[in-house]
Amino acid sequence: MENYYLYINGEWTGKDLETFEVTNPATSEKIAAVPNGGYAEARKAADAACEAFKSWSDCSAYERAELISKWHKLIDENKEDLARTMTLEQGKPLKEALGEISYANGFVSWYAEEAKRVYGETIPAAVRYKRLFVQKQPVGVIAAITPWNFPAAMITRKVAPALAAGCTVVLKPAEQTPLTAIKLAKLAEKAGLPRGVLNIVTGRAQEIGDAWLEDSRIRKLTFTGSTEVGKLLMKGSAETVKKVSLELGGHAPVIVMEDADLDKAVDGVIASKFRNAGQTCVCSNRIYVHEKIAAEFTARLVDKVKQLQVGNGLEEDTDIGPLIDEAAISKVARHIEDAVEKGAKIETGGEVLEGLYYSPTVITGVNDDMICMNEETFGPLTPVATFKTEEEAIARANDSIYGLAAYVFTENITRGIRITEALEYGIIGLNDGMPSTPQVPFGGFKQSGLGREGGHYGIEEFLEVKYISLGL
Numbered sequence: 001m002e003n004y005y006l007y008i009n010g011e012w013t014g015k016d017l018e019t020f021e022v023t024n025p026a027t028s029e030k031i032a033a034v035p036n037g038g039y040a041e042a043r044k045a046a047d048a049a050c051e052a053f054k055s056w057s058d059c060s061a062y063e064r065a066e067l068i069s070k071w072h073k074l075i076d077e078n079k080e081d082l083a084r085t086m087t088l089e090q091g092k093p094l095k096e097a098l099g100e101i102s103y104a105n106g107f108v109s110w111y112a113e114e115a116k117r118v119y120g121e122t123i124p125a126a127v128r129y130k131r132l133f134v135q136k137q138p139v140g141v142i143a144a145i146t147p148w149n150f151p152a153a154m155i156t157r158k159v160a161p162a163l164a165a166g167c168t169v170v171l172k173p174a175e176q177t178p179l180t181a182i183k184l185a186k187l188a189e190k191a192g193l194p195r196g197v198l199n200i201v202t203g204r205a206q207e208i209g210d211a212w213l214e215d216s217r218i219r220k221l222t223f224t225g226s227t228e229v230g231k232l233l234m235k236g237s238a239e240t241v242k243k244v245s246l247e248l249g250g251h252a253p254v255i256v257m258e259d260a261d262l263d264k265a266v267d268g269v270i271a272s273k274f275r276n277a278g279q280t281c282v283c284s285n286r287i288y289v290h291e292k293i294a295a296e297f298t299a300r301l302v303d304k305v306k307q308l309q310v311g312n313g314l315e316e317d318t319d320i321g322p323l324i325d326e327a328a329i330s331k332v333a334r335h336i337e338d339a340v341e342k343g344a345k346i347e348t349g350g351e352v353l354e355g356l357y358y359s360p361t362v363i364t365g366v367n368d369d370m371i372c373m374n375e376e377t378f379g380p381l382t383p384v385a386t387f388k389t390e391e392e393a394i395a396r397a398n399d400s401i402y403g404l405a406a407y408v409f410t411e412n413i414t415r416g417i418r419i420t421e422a423l424e425y426g427i428i429g430l431n432d433g434m435p436s437t438p439q440v441p442f443g444g445f446k447q448s449g450l451g452r453e454g455g456h457y458g459i460e461e462f463l464e465v466k467y468i469s470l471g472l
Ligand SMILES: NC(=O)C1=CN([C@@H]2O[C@H](COP(=O)(O)OP(=O)(O)OC[C@H]3O[C@@H](n4cnc5c(N)ncnc54)[C@H](O)[C@@H]3O)[C@@H](O)[C@H]2O)C=CC1
Pocket: 145, 146, 147, 148, 149, 172, 173, 174, 175, 205, 206, 208, 209, 210, 224, 225, 226, 227, 229, 230, 232, 247, 248, 249, 250, 280, 281, 376, 378, 404, 448, 449
């Protein structure tokens, strides 16, 4: 079995620490032991990142870009090993894991180039004897805390722009999926990243988080995970007025209009719903279908869902892997039980298979009083509700504390633009179930988060704006 350690100040450390085990959700077998770091290790990592910040931020943008590009090349050369590691620790099918590595590496290549485009500006002065300048500078030391559902992409979507901006990083990956993060750090070290620029601490989340929250040297917190934890971290950041970027929970609605291309709508719902077994923050959670086409849409959806293969992610024909843990299984079962009690009908699925496998499920006769229509399921459940008018669909879609992703299917472009403009969501797929890509702003309205990741927006989160007034 490979050895996994903390990565602090360019050293692989923590050999003397107690460890926690990483489990394969497909088989429940233990696949690795990882140091169970805490407050002390978090502080050491912050010390290292502070020490490294001066020299790293003094590098030219082109020097940083060159190193980040070398990291990109090494990730690509090691994509099979990274993907297999991801499938073993997270469960997603290998083909999805390979897709995630490519997606994750897309952020690395994008920000290697974006480093060279951190522009300032000059502003006309009101008087002849002044010149006014705006300069962008790196925020400083940043703390990143990431979730288990995308063990590579949620890391590079933060680390790549931070490094490109000239920041240094302390990172805590999710306890369920630390191995991919550690391997990405090994490749960054191999690319020549100087000691202390990137530091990884695995272990006791609360202690590690608290150490970084109270540390005034850490100027920014970037977090992806549940809204509940995001609020905790946002509160904890207030004491030292840290900048925060929060990518939190979602509860995506889908609106299928009566003039939708039904095959496009069915394929879009399946793509957005069953990726990662429904464990993504942009998964469709509520399907609103116009009553006139509900029967035909549902029949085609159920037919396709029945063809989805559930199994171990390492097997080639697997479409849906296991859920991450027992709590995830219980949540899906609870949502379905509640819906059936309130009148929903199970069209397919609705059962726990062996272990952490849950059958892909479609339920109909759904109403907005059901838990699944108000709480993020984070599993392979597709609740289908009907509506009569466009106005009703928009109102029900917007009736949520979340505002991350939403989807609309219609072949009428004027109607499509009208609906997307009325929806209170940060990401909208119009006839598209898979909008995520590295070059665009990813983030939510309302309690789905703060800030944006990806594209040129994503590097701004790691930059300060400095105004310089020059008297001649
Ligand atoms: N908007 C987005 O891009 C994403 C949102 N999510 C949301 O996150 C949830 C599922 O992911 P989970 O990893 O279970 O979320 P989670 O919020 O429980 O954990 C996320 C990370 O926060 C850490 N953490 C938990 N409590 C902490 C504390 N008190 N102090 C410091 N760190 C702490 C965990 O160790 C993990 O690394 C879902 O609600 C999902 O919607 C997940 C991925 C992406």
